[in-house]
Amino acid sequence: MRWQQAAATIPNxxxxxxxxxxxxxxxxQHWRRSLTKRNDLSPKALxxxxxxxTVSGLGRFLCQGLFPERGRLHVGYAAVLLRVLVxxxxxxxxxxxxxxxxxxxVALTCAVREGTEPRSFSWQHQQPRGGPSVSPERxxxxxxxxxxxxxxxSHTGWYICTVGNEVNNRTSEPVYLDIVYGPDQPAIxxxxxxxxxxxxxxxxxxxxxxxxxxxxxxxxxYVWLHNGSQVHTGPxxxxxxxxxxxxxxxxxxxxxxxxxxxxxxxxxLTVYYPPAGSPSCSAVATGDLRDVALQCRWPxxxxxxxxxxxxxxxxxxxxxxxxxxxxxxxxxxxxATTRNGSSFSCLASHPALxxxxxxxxxxxxxxxxxxxxAAATKGDxxxxxxxxxxxxxxxxxxxxxxxxxxPLGDPAPFAAILVLSANGTLGGRxxxxxxxxxxxxxxxxxxxxxxxxxxxxxxxxxxxLEGGEARLACRRHSHGANLGATVVWYDPEDREVTPxxxxxxxxxxxxxxxxxxxxxxxxxxxxxxxxxxxxAVGTTSxxxxxxxxxxxxxxxxxxxxxxxxxxxxEVRLEWRTQGSGNLTGFVVQRRQAKKPSRRVPGPWETxxxxxxxxxxxxxxxxxxxxxxxxxxxxxxxxxTAGHPSEVQTPAEPPFEAYPAVTAAAVVGMLxxxxxxxxxxxxxxxxxxxxxxxxxxxxxxxxxxxxxPIGTPEDAETTGEEGAAPGEAAAxxxxxxxxxxxxxxxxxxPVTVTVTTPVTP
Numbered sequence: 171m172r173w174q175q176a177a178a179t180i181p182n183x184x185x186x187x188x189x190x191x192x193x194x195x196x197x198x199q200h201w202r203r204s205l206t207k208r209n210d211l212s213p214k215a216l217x218x219x220x221x222x223x224t225v226s227g228l229g230r231f232l233c234q235g236l237f238p239e240r241g242r243l244h245v246g247y248a249a250v251l252l253r254v255l256v257x258x259x260x261x262x263x264x265x266x267x268x269x270x271x272x273x274x275x276v277a278l279t280c281a282v283r284e285g286t287e288p289r290s291f292s293w294q295h296q297q298p299r300g301g302p303s304v305s306p307e308r309x310x311x312x313x314x315x316x317x318x319x320x321x322x323x324s325h326t327g328w329y330i331c332t333v334g335n336e337v338n339n340r341t342s343e344p345v346y347l348d349i350v351y352g353p354d355q356p357a358i359x360x361x362x363x364x365x366x367x368x369x370x371x372x373x374x375x376x377x378x379x380x381x382x383x384x385x386x387x388x389x390x391x392y393v394w395l396h397n398g399s400q401v402h403t404g405p406x407x408x409x410x411x412x413x414x415x416x417x418x419x420x421x422x423x424x425x426x427x428x429x430x431x432x433x434x435x436x437x438x439l440t441v442y443y444p445p446a447g448s449p450s451c452s453a454v455a456t457g458d459l460r461d462v463a464l465q466c467r468w469p470x471x472x473x474x475x476x477x478x479x480x481x482x483x484x485x486x487x488x489x490x491x492x493x494x495x496x497x498x499x500x501x502x503x504x505x506a507t508t509r510n511g512s513s514f515s516c517l518a519s520h521p522a523l524x525x526x527x528x529x530x531x532x533x534x535x536x537x538x539x540x541x542x543x544a545a546a547t548k549g550d551x552x553x554x555x556x557x558x559x560x561x562x563x564x565x566x567x568x569x570x571x572x573x574x575x576x577p578l579g580d581p582a583p584f585a586a587i588l589v590l591s592a593n594g595t596l597g598g599r600x601x602x603x604x605x606x607x608x609x610x611x612x613x614x615x616x617x618x619x620x621x622x623x624x625x626x627x628x629x630x631x632x633x634x635l636e637g638g639e640a641r642l643a644c645r646r647h648s649h650g651a652n653l654g655a656t657v658v659w660y661d662p663e664d665r666e667v668t669p670x671x672x673x674x675x676x677x678x679x680x681x682x683x684x685x686x687x688x689x690x691x692x693x694x695x696x697x698x699x700x701x702x703x704x705x706a707v708g709t710t711s712x713x714x715x716x717x718x719x720x721x722x723x724x725x726x727x728x729x730x731x732x733x734x735x736x737x738x739x740e741v742r743l744e745w746r747t748q749g750s751g752n753l754t755g756f757v758v759q760r761r762q763a764k765k766p767s768r769r770v771p772g773p774w775e776t777x778x779x780x781x782x783x784x785x786x787x788x789x790x791x792x793x794x795x796x797x798x799x800x801x802x803x804x805x806x807x808x809x810t811a812g813h814p815s816e817v818q819t820p821a822e823p824p825f826e827a828y829p830a831v832t833a834a835a836v837v838g839m840l841x842x843x844x845x846x847x848x849x850x851x852x853x854x855x856x857x858x859x860x861x862x863x864x865x866x867x868x869x870x871x872x873x874x875x876x877x878p879i880g881t882p883e884d885a886e887t888t889g890e891e892g893a894a895p896g897e898a899a900a901x902x903x904x905x906x907x908x909x910x911x912x913x914x915x916x917x918x919p920v921t922v923t924v925t926t927p928v929t930p
Contacts, residue, residue: 172430228254257337258285263329263345270321272351278316280331294330296344299514323351323387352386353424356435359383369438371472378409382425384433395421414443445471449518451529453564455505459581459606460531462508462564464501466516475520482513503533505608510535533609536561540568540605542616544651546706548591553596553653553706555588555618557603566605573600592706597622603904622708623647623655624703631715634710636692636809642714644701645682657683662697662716671925692718692809724753724805724812731787734820738795741820744787745803753805753812756781760786764799771800 206706233248261282270276280291290312318325328344361379372378382405384390394402397418401407409416421436449468456463466477474496499516517532540559547554559566568586570578576600579588586603590596600622606613628643646657659667659676667674667685675686687695696718702711731744743758758781759774775789793799800819805812857864 172908203876223254225254225256228252228667250667254286255283255335255337256284256286258289258333258335260281260340261331263331263342264345265329265345268346269348269350269428272322272349273320275317276321276325276330276347276751277318278329278345278347280314280316280333280492282340283337285333286337286707289333289335292332294332295325296328296330298327298346302441313431321349323349325349326387350387350426350428351546352429353384353390353426353431353433354386354394355433356382356384356390356422356424358420358437358639359421360437360439369440371440371442372412373442374414375411378412378439380407380409380420380422380437381405382407382424382435384422386424387427388426388428389422391427393423393425395423412441414441414446417441417443423688440472442472443470444520444523445469445475448527449475449477449516449529451514451516451531453514453531453533453908455564455567455583455608456502456608456670459567460505460608462503462505462608464503464514464516464531466518466529467497468518468527469497472519475518475523477516477518480515480517489795506611508533508609512607531563533563535607535609536566539614540616542567542601542603542618544618544620544653546653547589550653550706553590553592553620555590555601555603557586557605557616558584559605560584562607564608566607568603568605571602571604573602587756594708596620596707618651620651620653620707623705623710625657625703625710625712625716627701627712631717633717633719634687634690636690636718638690640687640690640695640716640718642685642687642699642701642716643682644684644712644714648681653707655703655705657701657703659683659685660700662695662699664700678703687716690716690718692720719806721810722751723810724807725749725751726802726813727756727805727815729801729803729815729818731816732801734821734823736823738823739793740789740791740912741793741799741801742787742789743801743803744807746786747805751805751807751812753783753807755779755783755806756785757804757806757811758790758801759804759814760790760799760801763800774802777801 229252231250231252233245233250235248235431237244237246259282261280263278265278266276278293280293290421293316316329325347326349328346330344333340333342337605338797359381362372362376362379364371380394382394383394391399392403392405393405394407396416398421407420419436419438421434423432423434425432445470447470449466452465452467454463454465455461464479466479468475468477476494476496477499478494479499479501484573497678501514503514511532511534512531513530515528515709518527518529520526536559538559540557541556542557545554546552546557555570557568557570565583567580567583568580570586570588579586588601601618601620602615603618604613604615619901624647626645626647628645630640632640634640642659643787644657644659646655657678659674661667661674667676673688675688677684677686683701685699685701695716700711700713701890702709704710725747726749727745727747729743729745731742733742734740735742745756747753757776758778758780760777761774762772778788781788790801798819799819802817803815803876853860853863
C-alpha cells in the first residue's frame with residue numbers, strides 16, 4: 171500500500187472514499203518534503219522522519235491498495251483530506267491612541283499573527299487601581315475590535331484580549347488606556363464653616379482654611395485668586411489670623427495641564443469689622459426725569475451700617491428722617507417742590523462708631539445749555555453725534571431725537587453719543603439733543619444738521635501756454651456739522667493726485683486745496699480735472715477744465731549749404747529762415763539715407779538740439795564715412811516745432827590740391843633748366859677732361875661748321891685756324907631746346923592725388 175497526494179484538480183476515482191482528517195501541526199518533516207517533491211508516499215517514507223508540520227501539508231491524499239481476488243490483482247483507493255490546524259499566536263492589543271479626551275471615540279484592536287480560523291475574541295477591562303475584571307460586552311467587545319463611543323472616565327484602565335480556536339487559547343499582555351477628562355466644577359469648603367447669605371464669614375484674627383476639589387485626569391493644578399489676583403497654588407489655602415483686608419472674593423481655578431482646560435468656583439468671604447472710610451452720597455434723576463433719588467452708601471463692616479436721610483435744617487430732629495436702611499439707603503425727592511441749591515444729609519450709625527458719620531449732597535442745575543458736535547469715525551463708515559452738558563446734581567440727562575420726534579439711543583448723563591451708519595440718506599437731516607433736569611420745568615436742546623460738503627472753484631476753466639504752470643484752486647464751504655470732509659484732486663484720466671508726484675504740487679489749507687500742474691504739455695495735460703470732497707454722508711465733485719495752448723508756429727527753414735569735410739566724418743551745415751515768427755532755437759535731425767532704394771530709411775534722430783535762435787550754421791561730427799546721411803532742420807518756438815526743411819544729403823568736398831601741384835611743377839622745370847645749362851657749360855669748358863660728352867653734344871654740327879666759342883681759348887683757337895675775326899659762330903642745327911611748350915590744341919584732364927593729413 172502506498173500514499174499519493176492528490177492534485178487539487180484531479181477528481182476522486184470511482185469507488186474511492188473521501189474523508190477529512192485533522193492532523194496536528196507536528197508531523198513528519200520528511201513526509202512534508204515528500205508531499206512537496208513527489209506524489210508517491212510509501213509507508214517507509216512517511217515514517218522516516220518526524221518534524222513540525224506546516225500549512226503547506228494541507229491537501230487531499232489517496233491511498234492505493236493491491237489485493238488478489240479470484241486469481242486476479244485488484245487495486246483499491248481511499249481519499250483522505252488533510253487539514254493542518256495552526257494554534258493561535260499570542261495576541262496583542264493595539265489602541266488608536268494611548269490617551270484620549272473624554273467624549274472622543276477610541277477603538278482597540280486585538281491583533282494575532284497566525285491561527286486557524288475560526289477564531290474567537292473576548293475582552294477584559296480592569297480598573298486602574300485594581301479590582302475585578304469586567305467583560306465589556308455592552309460596549310461591543312465581542313469581536314476583534316472594541317469600540318468605545320464615546321469614551322468616558324469609567325473606561326480608564328487595563329484592557330486584555332483573549333483569542334482562541336480549535337487548538338488553543340492565548341491571552342495578550344494588558345494595555346493601559348488613559349481617558350483624559352476634567353477638571354469638573356470645583357467645590358470649595360471653608361473651615362470654620364460659617365455661611366452667610368451667599369457668602370462665608372469669619373472673625374478678624376481667626377484662622378480660615380479654604381479647600382478646593384475638582385476631579386480631573388491628570389490631577390488638576392489649583393490656583394487661588396483673591397479679588398482677581400493670584401495668592402496661592404495648591405488645593406488648600408490657609409489664611410492665618412485673617413485681617414479685614416483679606417475679605418472679598420476667593421476664586422479657585424482648576425486646570426487640566428494635558429487638555430489645557432479650566433474651571434473655576436468663587437466664594438465671598440466676609441470678615442467682621444467696622445466699615446472703612448466714610449459714607450458716600452449721590453443723587454440721580456428718576457421717575458421719568460421728574461424726581462431725584464438720593465442715595466447713601468457705606469458698604470462693608472459687620473454688622474452693616476444703618477443709614478438715614480434728613481432734609482434741610484432737620485439734621486437734629488427725629489421727624490426729619492426720610493428713610494432708614496443698612497449699608498445703602500435711597501430717598502425720593504420730588505423735583506417740582508425742591509428748590510435749586512437745596513442740601514440733604516445722610517446720617518450713618520454703627521456699633522463700632524460711637525460718634526457716627528455723615529455725608530451730604532446739594533441739588534443744583536448747571537448754567538448754560540447742551541453743546542452738539544458730529545464727527546465721522548472708522549474711515550467714514552459711521553457718523554458719531556455727541557451731546558455734552560457737564561455739571562449739576564443730579565447730572566443733566568441727555569437724549570438724541572430725530573426731526574420727526576422719534577427717540578434715538580438711550581438717555582445718558584453728562585454726554586449722549588449716537589452712532590449712525592454712514593449713508594447718503596443722512597445728508598440734510600436734522601438731529602436734536604434734548605437735555606432735562608428734575609429741577610427744571612422745561613428742558614433745553616441743541617440741533618445738528620448733517621450736510622454733504624459744498625465746493626467752489628476760483629475758475630471753472632484755466633488756460634496756460636505749453637511748458638508753463640497752471641494753478642487750479644478749490645475751496646470747501648463750512649456749513650452744518652463738520653464731518654471732516656476730505657478734498658481730493660483727480661487728473662483727466664480719473665487718477666487721484668497724491669503728494670510727491672513730480673508733475674503736480676498740492677497746497678492744502680484748512681478749507682482749500684490748490685493743484686498746480688507743472689511744465690504743462692500739449693495735449694497730454696489737457697482735460698477735465700475734478701475736485702472731489704467726500705464725507706460720511708455724501709460726495710461732491712467739481713470739474714475744472716485745463717486748456718494747454720501751444721506757442722505760435724515758428725518760421726520755416728531752408729538749408730543753404732551742406733558739405734562734407736575732407737575726412738567725411740563731419741559736415742558743415744548752413745541754413746536760413748523764411749518768413750517771420752518767434753523762435754527759441756533750432757533742431758538738426760539726421761538719419762541714414764535710403765540706399766539701396768529698396769531699404770526703408772531709418773527714423774530721424776536729433777543730431778543737435780541746443781542751437782541758439784541767432785545761429786545759422788553748425789558743424790556736426792561723429793559721422794560714419796561709409797554711410798550716406800540725410801539732414802533736415804526745424805525751427806522751434808519753445809515746444810512748438812515748425813515745418814521741417816527739405817531733406818538733403820551732404821555734397822562732396824572741393825578739390826584743393828591743384829595750386830600746390832602747379833607750383834611744384836613750375837619749380838621743378840626751373841630747377842631742371844638751371845641744372846641743364848650748368849651741365850652744358852661745364853662740358854664745353856672741359857673738353858679735354860670730358861671728351862666723350864663734349865663730342866656727343868657738339869659733334870652733331872654740319873661739316874665745316876665752326877664750334878661755338880664758349881671760352882676765350884676757343885676763340886683764339888678758331889682764329890688761328892683761319893676764321894675771320896668778329897664772325898659769330900652759329901649753333902648747330904641739331905641742338906634741342908631744354909623744354910617743349912605745352913600742346914594747346916587739346917586740354918587733357920589731369921588727375922592729381924595728394925594725400926595730406928588733415929586735422930579736423
